[in-house]
Amino acid sequence: MGVLDDSSPIFAQIAERLADEIADGTLAEGERAPSSNELAAFYRINPATAAKGLNVLTEDGLLEKRRGVGMFVAAGARERLVERRRQAFAQRYVAPMVAEATRLGIDAGALLALVRQVSDDPPGAAAVDGTQPSSARGGITV
Amino acid sequence: MTPTIAVSGLTRRYRGHVALDDVTVDFEDATITGLLGRNGAGKTTFLRILAAQEFPSAGDVRVLGASPIENDAVLRRMVLIREDQSYPDIRVGHVLRAASWFYPNWSGELAATLLRAFDLPAGRPVKKLSRGMRSAVGIVVGLAARAEVTLFDEPYAGLDAVARQIFYDQLIADYAEHPRTVLLSTHLIDEVAGLLERVVMIDRGRVVLDADADTVRGATTAVSGAVPAVDTFAAGRPVWDRRTLASHASVVVGSPLTDGDRAWARELNLTLTPLSLQQAVVHASAGAAGERAEGSHA
Missing domain, CATH: 3.30.70 (Alpha-Beta Plaits)
Incomplete structure (x- = not known):
């Protein structure tokens, strides 16, 4: 099944992938999104499942149907996604981190210090191939 | 809407053995369903009965709104490709030509594409083909027939992983353009997981699971x-x-x-x-x- 996994329904993963691309600007506003048949061929999935994934984004107003042409990224879609992900950030990333820190006996103060340390000097930033440190990618990771 | 395939109370008994036990299940148009189950669960019997190659002991089977038994109009709109499908002693090209006469929706263009994709020699006698290549011939027929009801019963005996991937890719591509009712009986569930909208599991002649694959x-x-x-x-x-x-x-x-x-x-x-x-x-x-x-x- 290629790059998809078993973590959630396939249509939800398709929606998530497309949302990621909108959020990081790979799929720019006003650009045509892949059709269900294109997604089906690429991800090796049933076209109906791909259509269901696209449908999640149209119902959400992130994609717009233009009759006979296809689906296009709606104006303001990226901003809305980034805003929503910022709001979900605490629940999705911070809560599990705090839970694990608590298990390891790392208190809030020590945790904050660690966050600051990693933020200043991300692990892997000194990679020999000269790739950008993850913190330099800006809003992408939210 | 009438389902493309409607099966109710289907039972098939052999001497001292019940292969299918009161099976009731429908299949809608334009879906790909995985028919799952262990060896001997009754999958092959089920598909053969749909294709009127075997007969129910009890119950009712309707395909495209009618009984398939001795019903040429229905049988021409339905294809069943079996594991280790056998062919008369003819060349690959002849198999395809015969199929093209039988199936009204036959696509010669797709058959040619698939022959190339599977690297099948049209001039070679089917008997001289390897097991995997014989399976590939079945897949070519099953897809190029573009039959409204397309039944594949473990169609890939001897096919390697690369050739199976070609099958899945071609199935998705052609199905996207020409949706139809596809039943795919398989053991390789994870390989086809993405293709399936629905899974029906048969165990000891009964349907024990019938659900949306994503569910x-x-x-x-x-x-x-x-x-x-x-x-x-x-x-x-x-x-x-x-x-x-x-x-x-x-x-x-x-x-x-x-x-x-x-x-x-x-x-x-x-x-x-x-x-x-x-x-x-x-x-x-x-x-x-x-x-x-x-x-x-x-």
């Missing part, structure tokens, strides 16, 4: 951690499998988890692992069979 996938999670935590979390949920190792337990929970459930699992220090469709189907059908057995004792 099955989303509804099955392995939960592991300390025994008391696992048991606390699993209480009141359908549990399909439970294993313990010293103070560690792992269960398969057969109902969807909410975000609240996930947060709670984190608090309890539990690990949640989604199951693959194949694992989910195995557990779900075992669970369903268990419930049935309990129900019948009640």
Whole structure:
């Protein structure tokens, strides 16, 4: 099944992938999104499942149907996604981190210090191939 | 809307053996369904009866609105490709030509594309082909027929992983342009998981699971951690499998988890692992069979 996994329904993963691309600007506003048949061929999935994934984004107003042409990224879609992900950030990333820190006996103060340390000097930033440190990618990771 | 395939109360008995036991199931147009089950579960008998190559002992089968038995109009709109399909002693090209006369929607263009994709020599006698290549011929016929009802019964004996991938890719590509009712009986569930909209599992002649593939996938999670935590979390949920190792337990929970459930699992220090469709189907059908057995004792 290629790059998809078993973590959630396939249509939800398709929606998530497309949302990621909108959020990081790979799929720019006003650009045509892949059709269900294109997604089906690429991800090796049933076209109906791909259509269901696209449908999640149209119902959400992130994609717009233009009759006979296809689906296009709606104006303001990226901003809305980034805003929503910022709001979900605490629940999705911070809560599990705090839970694990608590298990390891790392208190809030020590945790904050660690966050600051990693933020200043991300692990892997000194990679020999000269790739950008993850913190330099800006809003992408939210 | 009338379903493309409507089966009710279908039973098939052989001497002292019930191959299909009161099977009732419908298939709608434009869906790809995985027909799953162990060897001898009744899948082949089921498909052969749909294609009127075998007859019911009891029950009713309608394909495209009519009985398929000796019904040329229906049979021409339906193709069944079997594992180890046998062919008369002719060349590959002749097999395709004969099929093109029989199936009204036959696409010569698609057949030619598929021949190239599978690297099949049109001039070679079918008898001289390897087992895998013979399977490929069946797949070419099954896809190029573009039959409204397309039945594949483990069509890939001897096909290697690359050729199977070609089959899946071609099936998706052609199905996207020409949707039809596809039933694919297979053991290789994870390989085809993405293709399936629906899974129907047959066990000992009965349908034990009939569900949307995404529902099955989303509804099955392995939960592991300390025994008391696992048991606390699993209480009141359908549990399909439970294993313990010293103070560690792992269960398969057969109902969807909410975000609240996930947060709670984190608090309890539990690990949640989604199951693959194949694992989910195995557990779900075992669970369903268990419930049935309990129900019948009640």
